[in-house]
Amino acid sequence: MKSHNEDEYRKPPVTPSVDWQYPSPSGGLDLFIGPGASKAELCLQFLPTLVLAFAMTGWAGIKMESWSWWQFIVFWILLVDMIGGVITNATASAKRWYHRYQIAAKDHLLFVALHAIQPLLIVILFAPENPMYFVVTFGWLLVGALMILKCAVYLQRPCAGAWVVAGILLEQAVLDTPEGFEWFFAVYLIKVLMSHLLLEAPYKAN
Template sequence: MTTRSIGDLLIAPGASRGEQLICYTTAALGAAGSTALAVHADLSLLAVIVIAVIAFDLCGGAVVNSTASAKRHFHRAGRTHWHHLGFVAIHVQPFILALVVPEFPWCSAAAVYLLALAGAVTILSTPAALRRPIAFAWVTLALLFPLDTPTALVWMPPILLIKLLLAHLQPEEARR
């Protein structure tokens, strides 16, 4: 029986100490920054807690998904487009935020979610050599989409798109 570490579960099997340090530090600082924004916006305690947890996941996850260990894990042999699309689809954080932050409209939550999902479909339907530039083009243009996002959540759409489209969907490049 193999013993798995917390790093194996939250980052990827075999994550280096350096990768773990960067990922956890970014997650903690993201949670702290989002908490400060939520408290400043005078949101409810429930909203502040939910925002902190989601920021920990998204901020840390954006960095996690860019690590070599996560790239090896998520893009290992046998992984298909369906695995990657499923990973994007389970990121329902915009709807959870709409549930606890009354100033964040459900239509904006749906727009963020659909931008991520449609971006994933577009990227995964693109020839491999063009996926990275298509992902950057998609995120760049998606961030121009006008959303009714409260100040306490302005960080969420770009970080969600970075985590999913720019980090997770991009395999590790071969070393030259």
């Protein structure tokens, strides 16, 4: 005889309604984060990003005494871009926008290619003696993106997770990471490969 708990376990999960419809963009912010973002999504995108960026910049201010004022500004901008990108690209409004039917694989690869800028800035402005940091970080990102886009949709999420974890382990084992940027590679991979590239259902706000 089945127990009550077994019956509950066998019930299918309640699936929220999926909504791929988005309003027309009303400005530059809509084109960047996706039109129709809810107030909750906007709060999640901006508040944690700013708090964490200022906290990390304060940490760098204590640790990196040799940096100049403009290096701290660049550091803060990179933090806002990376942290905000992880959150923003995972929202339903961003999924509707960046995975709308007009978007092709080449468009996603262009988004990935633009992310050569961040590790290049780190090397040029903080570690010019370490060009391999750019080669390894962007190379790993690009290969991972190509692999994910070639996968069947149902395999993209576990493949992305495996590649991100492998990249983090690679950094710990062999990568010569510029001081102050120990956080960068993991957040970089999560932003692009897991938050942006994955095709996931944009649920309705209830």
